Amino acid sequence: MFAAALTEDAQLRPLNPWHAEEFLANLDRARQSISPWVSPSFVATDLGQARHVLQRYADRWARDDGGIWGIWAGGRLVGGVLLVSLDADTGVCEAGCWLEPAAEGRGLVTRAVSRLIDWVVDERGLHRVEWRVVAGNVRSIAVARRLGMRRDGVLRAVSPGPDGRIDLEVWSLLAPEWRTHRASLTGPR
Template structure:
């Protein structure tokens, strides 16, 4: 297994189904913080559902259609990044992230996303990286800006919000030439 350093005390590693117990323990710490912003199917509530989440991403990875990596800070899983979708033939992917509150403010998500986008653009020839987020998710929008992404627009009332309303989804992106030109 590989580990990529993010800081002196943090690293990025693949997340696998065999790590479901560690993933579930992390989600217990992060659940309230991330639940408003991620798919309910992602926020596992027991070992079987945690394993299922990680297996879905393992299956995507096996099909070259996505992937998931964890962020470990001081040896503890505190968040991660993923390719929700990945299509090398079309040259487009969607990146996403999550982080528990105790790990915020350290630049971990920015560094982790930079690592996977560098790989996608540099090694796989991805031409467009998308970032889709609930229009109310201020932290995610700030991350998109830090990553040099441009707001493409808003998909209005695209998903139910679970409370009888609907959410707007902002679409951000960075093109390969823009990514390479970042200094």
């Protein structure tokens, strides 16, 4: 197992099916704030569903087409990042995130997604990272901007939502753009 430090007291680690109880507790704390922005199939409401969500991502990891990692702060799961999709043949992936309100404002998601982008670009050799966000999700759009992503456009009325059809913004970052952006933040590697 690996752990990547995000801050002095926060780590990014794999999130596995055996974490289902902890994952469900995290979703219970985050449910109200993330429900408008994430797929209902992700926001499990019982232990069986939580296990199913994590197993789905474990299976994606085994197939090499996605994955999920948790953000632990102070020893407690507070959110995470995921590869919703990963296509090594085309060099394209989609990243996503969730975070409970008590952990907001500390830069944890930005740091975690940066680690994820480092991995897909440097280790996997992918060329494009996509970030799809429900229009109006200002916190997620701010993360995309901090990561140096560009807004490609809007998929209008792309899927049903609780209050009608939703628009989905597509943001992206290309590998050369990431390398330039990363160097501007940290200096040469």
